[in-house]
Amino acid sequence: MRRAHTLIELLIALALGTLLAAAAWSAVRAASQAITVVTRLSIQNRLLRAGAHAALDDLDTWSSYDDPTDAARQPLRAPGEPFQPMALPDGDPRRWDDLDLALDADQSDARCWYRGAGVISNGWSAGSGREYGDYALHGRIDHPDAARRWSARMQRDIVDRLGFYALFELMPANTVFSWFDADGFVPAQFHATDGYTERDRLYQPFVWSEARDEPRELALLSCLSAASVTTAATFRQPGDDPSHRWFSNWATDKWRLDGVRGCVSVITPMPLRPATWPALAIDLNRWAGCGRFWAIANVTVVDPTTAERISLHLRTHTTTLLGARRQRHRDAGWARAGQPTLDDGT
Amino acid sequence: MSLLILAVAITGTALAYPVAIRTQQLSRYQIMAGAKVLELLDSFAQAGHGVASQQTEAEWLGQSTFTASPVDLERSMVKSLFDMLPLPSGIARRIDSDGDEIARLLDDGGCLFYPSPNPHQLGSEARYANITERGDSFTDWSGGTGEGADEAASHVANLVFAVVGCAQQNALPYHPCLAWPYYDWTPAPLQAWEIASWRAHAAANDPDGPWPGLVEAEAVHALVNPDTVQAVVGDLAQVAAYVRAAQALVAATCATVATPGGPQPLPPADLRTLTPPWPAADPDVYPPPWRVLATRVLAHAATMRTNGVLAASAPASAQEIAYAAATHDAALGWATRYAAMDPYDWGAARPLNRQIGWDFPLLQFDCFASPGHPDPIYRVPDGTGDVSWRVVAGRRPRWYPEARGVYATGAAPIPPNRRAIDESWGEASHFNLASRFAAEERARQIVCWAVDWRAYEDCESAPAAPLDARLCHIDSRGNQVTLAPVVAHPEHHLFWADAARASFPAPYVFGAVESGIETVAYKQLRLGWWGADRDGDKSFDQGPLPATARLRAATVARFVFYDRRVPHALRN
Numbered sequence: 001m002r003r004a005h006t007l008i009e010l011l012i013a014l015a016l017g018t019l020l021a022a023a024a025w026s027a028v029r030a031a032s033q034a035i036t037v038v039t040r041l042s043i044q045n046r047l048l049r050a051g052a053h054a055a056l057d058d059l060d061t062w063s064s065y066d067d068p069t070d071a072a073r074q075p076l077r078a079p080g081e082p083f084q085p086m087a088l089p090d091g092d093p094r095r096w097d098d099l100d101l102a103l104d105a106d107q108s109d110a111r112c113w114y115r116g117a118g119v120i121s122n123g124w125s126a127g128s129g130r131e132y133g134d135y136a137l138h139g140r141i142d143h144p145d146a147a148r149r150w151s152a153r154m155q156r157d158i159v160d161r162l163g164f165y166a167l168f169e170l171m172p173a174n175t176v177f178s179w180f181d182a183d184g185f186v187p188a189q190f191h192a193t194d195g196y197t198e199r200d201r202l203y204q205p206f207v208w209s210e211a212r213d214e215p216r217e218l219a220l221l222s223c224l225s226a227a228s229v230t231t232a233a234t235f236r237q238p239g240d241d242p243s244h245r246w247f248s249n250w251a252t253d254k255w256r257l258d259g260v261r262g263c264v265s266v267i268t269p270m271p272l273r274p275a276t277w278p279a280l281a282i283d284l285n286r287w288a289g290c291g292r293f294w295a296i297a298n299v300t301v302v303d304p305t306t307a308e309r310i311s312l313h314l315r316t317h318t319t320t321l322l323g324a325r326r327q328r329h330r331d332a333g334w335a336r337a338g339q340p341t342l343d344d345g346t
Numbered sequence: 347m348s349l350l351i352l353a354v355a356i357t358g359t360a361l362a363y364p365v366a367i368r369t370q371q372l373s374r375y376q377i378m379a380g381a382k383v384l385e386l387l388d389s390f391a392q393a394g395h396g397v398a399s400q401q402t403e404a405e406w407l408g409q410s411t412f413t414a415s416p417v418d419l420e421r422s423m424v425k426s427l428f429d430m431l432p433l434p435s436g437i438a439r440r441i442d443s444d445g446d447e448i449a450r451l452l453d454d455g456g457c458l459f460y461p462s463p464n465p466h467q468l469g470s471e472a473r474y475a476n477i478t479e480r481g482d483s484f485t486d487w488s489g490g491t492g493e494g495a496d497e498a499a500s501h502v503a504n505l506v507f508a509v510v511g512c513a514q515q516n517a518l519p520y521h522p523c524l525a526w527p528y529y530d531w532t533p534a535p536l537q538a539w540e541i542a543s544w545r546a547h548a549a550a551n552d553p554d555g556p557w558p559g560l561v562e563a564e565a566v567h568a569l570v571n572p573d574t575v576q577a578v579v580g581d582l583a584q585v586a587a588y589v590r591a592a593q594a595l596v597a598a599t600c601a602t603v604a605t606p607g608g609p610q611p612l613p614p615a616d617l618r619t620l621t622p623p624w625p626a627a628d629p630d631v632y633p634p635p636w637r638v639l640a641t642r643v644l645a646h647a648a649t650m651r652t653n654g655v656l657a658a659s660a661p662a663s664a665q666e667i668a669y670a671a672a673t674h675d676a677a678l679g680w681a682t683r684y685a686a687m688d689p690y691d692w693g694a695a696r697p698l699n700r701q702i703g704w705d706f707p708l709l710q711f712d713c714f715a716s717p718g719h720p721d722p723i724y725r726v727p728d729g730t731g732d733v734s735w736r737v738v739a740g741r742r743p744r745w746y747p748e749a750r751g752v753y754a755t756g757a758a759p760i761p762p763n764r765r766a767i768d769e770s771w772g773e774a775s776h777f778n779l780a781s782r783f784a785a786e787e788r789a790r791q792i793v794c795w796a797v798d799w800r801a802y803e804d805c806e807s808a809p810a811a812p813l814d815a816r817l818c819h820i821d822s823r824g825n826q827v828t829l830a831p832v833v834a835h836p837e838h839h840l841f842w843a844d845a846a847r848a849s850f851p852a853p854y855v856f857g858a859v860e861s862g863i864e865t866v867a868y869k870q871l872r873l874g875w876w877g878a879d880r881d882g883d884k885s886f887d888q889g890p891l892p893a894t895a896r897l898r899a900a901t902v903a904r905f906v907f908y909d910r911r912v913p914h915a916l917r918n
Contacts, residue, residue: 027356034363041370048377107702108686113678114699118531123654124576130654131579137652137667138674173917174701217701292392293917312377316384317391317916 047280051299059318064265068328082166085342111150114176115139121186121213140180152179163243164227168288169321178215196248197255219291224249226289230263278303375902379794389428391916401827402525403749405763408726408734410522414816417516420509430459432811443899459507463882511790517912518709530695532681533646541567543747554744557636559598566591580655592647599640607669611641611676614683635693638684645677693745708779711735712772730822736772754825755859790909795899801889810874829857833872840878847886
């Protein structure tokens with residue numbers, strides 16, 4: 001005959017069972033919290049990675065600035081903007097050369113040499129000018145010798161049709177940005193220093209001496225200044241013309257140098273996500289300034305339930321504007337090898 | 347049994363989930379580290395390469411601070427703005443790591459770096475950080491939306507970086523006694539250093555061959571030089587004399603053809619019409635410097651005849667205009683040919699018109715003894731005790747001039763230093779910059795660890811990491827050698843001004859001659875004696891961890907990168 005449990009045994013068993021249940025519950029709770037934390041971290045990490053991939057992809061393709069597959073998302077193809085096609089028909093007087101439209105700044109080619117005076121643009125005394133000689137004889141926009149108008153036309157047309165940033169991106173490092181117009185003088189845009197961030201003034205007052213007007217390269221032109229590519233509405237108000245304007249350290253309005261950080265192009269992945277999901281936002285920023293080129297992306301993940309905000313800051317080498325223009329088919333879509341691009345003539 | 351099963355399950359769970367959390371945290375760190383390394387290499391490949399405010403040349407070997415100009419990544423991080431700051435060595439020494447990698451790195455003279463609390467985004471020179479104080483950095487990383495700091499900052503703040511693996515010997519940015527290549531515009535008048543060089547090389551026994559036309563060159567320089575050119579432009583007789591003198595110089599040094607405007611230098615032959623190999627003695631292929639200088643001066647003189655001042659009273663004739671155009675073309679042709687063909691011909695300045703930056707001669711220090719120099723150490727005869735290695739080049743340069751720069755902030759010319767340059771050459775066979783190499787020789791690693799070093803009580807009071815004295819703009823004679831700050835520590839914008847640690851020093855003033863640089867107060871201020879605001883919040887912080895405690899760093903990621911030997915910039 002089996003003996004029944006005593007009351008003490010029953011109490012002990014109950015106590016042990018309770019303890020066991022409590023421990024199990026604690027473990028489950030801990031596990032649950034850990035799972036929550038791990039899941040949250042994992043989701044955030046995956047979003048960060050996805051955002052980084054998307055940002056790097058856009059930095060390579062410039063799709064947020066110009067979507068070659070969607071004509072409605074090509075705001076920078078208008079005249080004067082960086083993605084304007086440069087296909088000009090034969091005989092168009094704006095072509096750099098009657099026979100050749102190639103964008104070529106190869107310094108082994110005499111067409112691309114700088115032929116102006118080195119120390120001064122137009123002259124030190126108003127009125128007469130050209131005190132050291134008429135260097136426009138050697139090369140100018142309407143020179144009868146095609147090789148001697150090549151560089152002038154190329155610089156004029158790039159800045160007119162594509163803007164400041166494009167000029168720096170499309171011309172090689174160390175380019176001297178200057179050319180002579182038909183009147184034999186360097187045009188105001190490439191010479192006059194009327195004031196910081198004045199529209200259509202590639203030249204600005206120089207940091208150390210406002211009166212200096214010598215021909216300059218990127219380092220001096222962009223001293224404490226920046227030229228941006230932007231689709232941001234803030235800088236596209238009537239009269240803004242951001243592709244032909246500097247941001248300057250000495251400006252006091254939205255064109256101040258740090259304003260360039262607002263020139264963002266925004267990508268919003270997962271537009272249909274539920275409101276409770278973490279939000280992923282990407283903004284991209286490109287400019288030439290302070291002596292170099294900048295391509296920056298910020299990837300931000302915001303958790304709507306905790307308001308936690310995580311950002312990833314990316315700055316890297318990317319496809320140049322020149323490369324981006326040549327990724328795009330002249331007519332529509334992406335260009336395959338051998339197909340005409342935004343830089344090819346008709 | 348059930349108890350045992352349950353215990354195992356609970357223990358397993360308790361152990362597994364922290365591991366999972368750590369794995370996700372590590373993954374987060376790896377994402378952040380990858381982003382920082384992309385940023386690092388972007389700066390590395392596109393670093394500022396302006397030489398304003400640099401001492402590019404000096405009288406003797408061992409006197410030019412520019413030889414310490416960074417080529418290696420970790421030195422670039424110390425010298426320039428890379429958004430990475432050296433961790434105080436006092437703190438770095440308390441951090442343990444797998445295989446004692448950090449300790450060995452520090453023992454070898456390496457350094458740990460932490461990410462700047464305010465990533466620098468608007469320039470590649472140190473001066474911008476001060477001038478643009480209001481807008482130079484992101485305190486929030488929101489792309490300008492101004493929504494404030496976020497969690498990323500704390501994740502990045504826990505990362506420290508180092509460069510491991512042996513750096514290779516780098517190329518010199520310039521010869522320490524001569525910042526070649528010199529550049530000038532074509533056309534341009536003869537510079538003082540050029541006529542001096544002409545005199546030096548005119549002797550029949552010049553080892554590289556004598557320069558012809560000294561008498562004519564002297565005449566040209568006496569008529570027009572950079573100091574007198576402005577006074578000449580409106581004087582027709584003077585300009586005409588300048589043209590005649592330049593024509594005489596060209597006739598004495600170049601093959602010319604007679605034209606109605608005067609003797610005109612023949613342009614260089616098209617290389618495509620010449621069958622290689624091209625003989626080194628062929629002046630059409632390898633033009634001598636006197637030809638480049640003479641044609642440059644003639645183009646300057648002939649173009650000056652067309653100037654706007656004379657145009658009002660005595661405009662140039664069609665013949666003079668045509669002559670100016672033809673001589674200008676010939677001068678550019680010879681100057682660009684000269685610059686393209688031989689980086690070791692140092693006789694004439696490179697034309698600024700030729701808009702490339704890649705004709706630098708390859709130079710390196712010769713670190714080893716040779717029969718010619720049993721002692722590889724060159725002892726600088728200036729009484730300072732400075733020493734240097736000698737220099738070797740891809741080929742011994744010919745027709746080099748003397749330094750034309752100024753010494754120190756008093757702007758005194760560098761004394762004639764031909765003897766110093768002559769004595770500077772080491773054993774040519776030791777040159778190896780152009781040698782074949784295996785890929786692994788150029789591979790180094792950026793290593794990233796995670797460690798909460800800001801938990802230390804002295805995280806913001808520990809003195810800054812020591813700065814290599816060679817990166818300071820002061821020489822052994824005690825002179826400030828540039829107009830850049832004598833000491834520009836990478837943490838300087840975060841330094842506390844004094845022991846109260848409530849304020850910051852005044853920003854540097856670029857272009858100023860600094861005083862009191864040998865005082866204790868100056869050194870305390872500029873070398874970070876009082877520590878720094880290392881989280882960038884403008885308030886003094888102390889962590890809970892005593893300085894006697896040690897922390898263990900977890901390895902986050904390793905990145906292999908190419909260890910360059912030659913200074914370069916990719917796009918700017």
